[in-house]
Amino acid sequence: MSNKTKELKGILVNQLTSKPIGISAIDFPTLRNIVKFTSREPQNYDPFVPLKNVEQIEKDVKNSYYQRLTNDKRVSNIYKFLLKEISNIHSSNTNALGSFPTSVIISLDLNQEFETKEEYLEFIKSAKxxxxxxxxxxxxxxxEIELTIPDGKFxxxxxxxxxxxxxxxxxxDASNNEIKIGRNKLKDEYPNLSNQLVLDYIKQFEFNCTLLLGFDKWEQGKVFADVNFNQKPVNKSLYYDIFGSYPDPNKNDIFLSHMLAMHLNNNKDSVIQGFIKMLGSGKGFFSQAFFVEAILNHFRPKGIWASLPMDYLNDGSDYKILPKFFKSYLKAIKDVFNPYWPQDGQDTSRKYPNILCKTTGMGALIKLIDPIYRKLKIDTDFKSITSEDLTNLLKSELVKAKDKGADFFSKEGSFSGSGSLGLQNKLYTALGQELGYFKK
Incomplete structure (x- = not known):
């Protein structure tokens, strides 16, 4: 570690938090040097099997982040915006409005061990x-507050x-004399600017910053979610991945739903292994957000498994029926409606023509768990029944609709189209009627 330190000054603001929040004007060179860019990665362990490397898993979860990947188009638009406003201010144009008025929010861990700044600086001299x-x-x-930060991206x-x-x-780009706007060089687009002038303006730029002081990852994630999910439209899969990664008394149903989604997507005995687009992108047939929300309906107060989220958090045993039930149910679906299941080579939504494993089909089938489970639980002990027997029991229910499989799940069927909630409900009702759960 370098012996150098940076000092930030700011003002403490009084908000509804138990930890301090400050505001500060931080110049670009300083902010650039202290900020670490992160992005959230899918977690690839299976939460319902014994962990082979508990310490590594705990480390990965502890160090998991909440940010989404930066969007190249948004970065490019900001790049162009800055050039335009630098040109305006350099030309003394009164329309120059090149500002970022909303705060950049950064989080800093706080030292809790040293009582004086002198002790802290002495430690930094020899610290790694x-x-x-x-x-x-x-x-x-x-x-007024003062922060002393070691040199580095902390x-x-x-x-x-x-x-x-x-x-x-x-x-x-300015440092390397490589500024371009599309295919045009800087001089072609802005004759009044040079790479050096752009550098000079950028180095003077100050960001309005909100400082979260001593907030842990979970608390940072809550701030991120408040800003990005309550104030901006952001991929819901990211939300469920963040808040499904940690138990929280107010979100225990999300926690369990996320764990089930991870299990079914990562477990080698799951017929939908790799089918879920974790974080909402990549390979798969339906998004993490869709799948978690579909499962969540069964954990609502009147749902068939309303008591299981708390059972899971309290180290109970009742919740253990869930991974077994879901794997058996999905296996039964695959066996009964196999012609409409993804075949070899159909590893993306674009290549897979049918709807059984897309949002419409899966949404209706997960909803259908409710009447199936309510009927079977009368004579079935879900804890003691083997996975094989449970799969066969579920197949005996679903096979009643086998002859209608083409109409229900093929690309030429009555329910082919966008995976809207309305279409999912229509398919659910049609399946329920065919299976005898609802009157036609």
């Missing part, structure tokens, strides 16, 4: 990278990564 224990935080007076960016990334890209 892995010894970093947070910034030294000091309240001065009148809500701040996490909670919101605003596209703004900062756009400026970093422009800074790099």
């Amino acid at each position: 990278q892995e010894d970093y224990i947070g910034a030294f935080y000091k309240e001065i007076e009148d809500n 701040a996490l960016i909670v919101d605003g990564q596209h703004r900062l990334m756009g400026m970093i890209k422009l800074f790099k």
Whole structure:
């Protein structure tokens, strides 16, 4: 670790938090050097089997982040915006409005071990990278604060990564005399600018920053979610992945649903292994958000498994029927309606023509678990029944609709189309009627 430190000054703000929040104006060179860019990655372990490497899994979960990957188009648009506004301000154009008025939110760990700044600085002199224990935080007076940060990328960016990334890209291109706007060189688009002028303006730019001081990853994730899910439209799969990764008394149903989705997508005995687009992207036939929400309906207060989320969090045993039931149910679906199941080579939604394993088919079939389960539980002990016997029992129910498989699940059938909730409900009703659960 470098012996160098950076100092930030700011103002403490009074908000509804138990931990301190500050605001500060931080110049681009400083912010660029202290911020670490992160992105959330899918978790590939199976939560319902014994873990072979518990320490590694715990480390991976602890260090998992909440940010989505940066979007190249958004970064490019900010890059162009900055060039336009630099040109305006350099030409003394009164229309120059090149600002980012909303805060960039960054999070900093706080040091809890040293009472004085002098002790902290003495430690930094001999500290290694892995010894970093947070910034030294000091309240001065009148809500003024001072932060001492070791040289290095120790701040996490909670919101605003596209703004900062756009400026970093422009800074790099200007430093290498490689600024381009589309296919045009800088002089072609802005004759009044040079790469050096752009650098000079960027180096003076200050970001309005909100500082989350001592917030842990879960608390940072909550702030990120509040900003990005309550105030902006963001992929729901990311939301469920973040809040399904940690138990929380107010979201235990999401936690269990996420764990089931991970199990079914990662377990080698699951017929839908690799079918779920974790984080909402990549290979698969339906999104993590869709699948988690479909399962969540069964954990609602009047759902068939309303008591199981708390049972899971309290280390009970009742919840253990879930992975067995879902794997048996999906295996039964595959066996009964096999002509409409994805075949070899049909590994993406585009290549797979039928709807059985797309949103419409899966949405209706997961909803159908309710009447099937209510009927079977009268004479079935789901804890003691073997997976094979349960699969056969479920097949004996589903086979009643086998002859209608083409109409229900093929690309030429009555329910082929977009996976809207309305279409899922129509297919659910039709399946329920064919199986004798509802009157025709």
